[in-house]
Amino acid sequence: MKEQKIVVLPGDGIGKEVTTWGKKVLETFSGKNGIRFTFDEALIGHTAIEATGNPLPDETLQKLKASDAVLFGAVGHPKYDNDPSLKVRPEQGLLKMRKELGLYANLRPIRLFDELIHASSIKPEILKGADILFFRELTGDVYFGEPRERRDNGNVAVDTMIYSKMEVRRIAKRAFEAARTRSKKLTSVDKANVLESSRLWREVVQEMAKDYADVEVEHMFIDTAAMKLIKDPRSFDVVLTGNLFGDILTDEASQIAGSMGMLASASLGDQTGLYEPIHGSAYDISGKGVANPLASILSVALMLDISFGLKAESAKVIQAVEQTLKEGFRTRDIADATTATDKIVGTDAMGEKIIKKL
Ligand SMILES: NC(=O)C1=CN([C@@H]2O[C@H](COP(=O)(O)OP(=O)(O)OC[C@H]3O[C@@H](n4cnc5c(N)ncnc54)[C@H](O)[C@@H]3O)[C@@H](O)[C@H]2O)C=CC1
Ligand SMILES: CC(C)CC(=O)C(=O)O
Ligand SMILES: [Mg+2]
Numbered sequence: 111m112k113e114q115k116i117v118v119l120p121g122d123g124i125g126k127e128v129t130t131w132g133k134k135v136l137e138t139f140s141g142k143n144g145i146r147f148t149f150d151e152a153l154i155g156h157t158a159i160e161a162t163g164n165p166l167p168d169e170t171l172q173k174l175k176a177s178d179a180v181l182f183g184a185v186g187h188p189k190y191d192n193d194p195s196l197k198v199r200p201e202q203g204l205l206k207m208r209k210e211l212g213l214y215a216n217l218r219p220i221r222l223f224d225e226l227i228h229a230s231s232i233k234p235e236i237l238k239g240a241d242i243l244f245f246r247e248l249t250g251d252v253y254f255g256e257p258r259e260r261r262d263n264g265n266v267a268v269d270t271m272i273y274s275k276m277e278v279r280r281i282a283k284r285a286f287e288a289a290r291t292r293s294k295k296l297t298s299v300d301k302a303n304v305l306e307s308s309r310l311w312r313e314v315v316q317e318m319a320k321d322y323a324d325v326e327v328e329h330m331f332i333d334t335a336a337m338k339l340i341k342d343p344r345s346f347d348v349v350l351t352g353n354l355f356g357d358i359l360t361d362e363a364s365q366i367a368g369s370m371g372m373l374a375s376a377s378l379g380d381q382t383g384l385y386e387p388i389h390g391s392a393y394d395i396s397g398k399g400v401a402n403p404l405a406s407i408l409s410v411a412l413m414l415d416i417s418f419g420l421k422a423e424s425a426k427v428i429q430a431v432e433q434t435l436k437e438g439f440r441t442r443d444i445a446d447a448t449t450a451t452d453k454i455v456g457t458d459a460m461g462e463k464i465i466k467k468l
Contacts (some may be wrong), residue, residue, distance in 0.1 A: 111143060111145070112145050112146070113435070114145055114418065115175040115177050115178050115179075116133075116136060117149075117151075117152055117170075118150070118180075119151075119152055119183060120183045121154050121182065121183040121391065122157055122184060122391040122392060123184060123186060123390070123392055123396040124184065124389075127351075127396070127401045127457050128401050128402070131403035131457070131458075132181050132407055133149065135382035135468065136411045138465060139414065142308070142456075145420070149247045150177075152170040153169075154185055154204070154207065155184075155185025155186065155200035156185065156187035157186075157338050158203060159198055159200065161347065165199065166204075171210060174210075174211060175211070176240050177422075179382060180211075180382060182385065183387070183391075184389060184392070185391060187393065194410075201384045206269055207428065209249050211379060211384065213248055213249060213378060213379045214281060215247070215248065215280075215379065216246040217244070217284075218246060218360045218363075218374075218388055219242070219243050219412075220242040220360075220376075221367060221372075221408075222237060222241065222367050222368070224430070225435035226372070226435060226444055228367050229368035229444040229446050230248070230366060232365060236341075236344075237344075240346075242253050243279055243288060243348050243352070245288070246357065246412060247351070248377055249357065250277045251307075251353035252269050252270065252272075254353075255269065255271055255272035256270055258270060271305060271354075272307060273310055273352065276316040278310065278315070279314055280398050282315050282318050282350055283297075283318070286321075289322070289348040290322070291346075292348060295325070295347040296322075296326070296327050296328070296347070296349075296350060297347075297349045297350070298311070298327065298329050298330070298351070299351040299352075300329065300330075301331055301377025302329070310382050311352065312329055327441070330354065332351075332355045332359070336362060337396060339366070343384045363380050364388065364406065364460065367461070368444045369386065369390065369402060369444045370387075371387070371409055372404055373388040373389070374408035374409035374412055375409060376409070376413070376416050385412055385417075386406075399458065400442055400443075400456055400457065403460055407464055408427070408428070410427060411425075434460070434464055437453075438452055438458060439452075439453050439463050440452045440454055441454070441456070441460050
């Protein structure tokens, strides 16, 4: 039996609540098909700052580097959001983790389950059939660029938007390869009419397009992409973009799937893979037992497939989600206000419904 080490990082807020269910899903597959999962929990974010003063303690980083896959929840706490002057912040732990593990490719599938077509605020006839795969670059851009500082006695703030050709090439390669296995259409999103880093981005994608003549490439400015995503979501298939634009566009795209609580992601590089919902710690609903655990559970489906090649098991998780939605069970974020047929359940009841089907 092959042993695979999973590091679980619940993090903060609803991160803890939903990761419990992602982990339980993994447990149901352990010891089957020649793979046994072992679990090791570690600290990150506000929880880690409270315990150690560090949002990504060395002990956590060592465990992550020795892992076969990581299941992450979310970080963040209102204490820091309400006081921008604080120097040590939970999100620094997340950014450092992505950088240290070389997780440059963030895959964010926008999967619309038919059962949730009325949960979205977009009209069903605009949505039906929408299916998008985002490739968000994850270790570059303005989130990491230097200098990043205050000047002029704190009266001026500087961040640096920066990309190298190498950084663009490696994420674009993954997006082109994925486009080949899907509808052979790739939309690269930038702001090349204004930003030099975007002009470099576009130049690299144009150069690479020559090697992927079978893929239709479209270049779109971020402002137009934000508009078209809502106007005509079916006109997108694979979307390639940078760290900042990808962060924003995928939160927007969560409304195609019905809720932030439905979007899973995989962060990949050359070492271990990390799987996490796209949402944050959602302190507005934390501790109430209402968070949707399906994004964490669907992140585990991505892990089973991508990190462990367990395609049938991954499909089984997705089917369990689909079936549970067909039966009418909904956390309140995906409830359809126009019908009385939804059965509203909390985080744990939703998690249990899924586990019973595996
Ligand atoms: N990957 C991460 O760890 C991320 C961390 N953050 C951090 O999280 C904190 C809160 O940020 P927000 O801007 O509020 O973004 P958020 O993603 O936590 O929440 C945005 C909205 O979506 C709802 N929501 C999110 N996940 C949900 C779920 N599973 N079920 C039901 N509803 C859900 C929330 O209730 C809220 O109304 C901040 O400190 C932020 O820095 C934000 C995004 C990602
Ligand atoms: C700290 C942020 C970059 C987290 C976030 O919003 C994300 O990764 O989507
Ligand atoms: Mg985000």
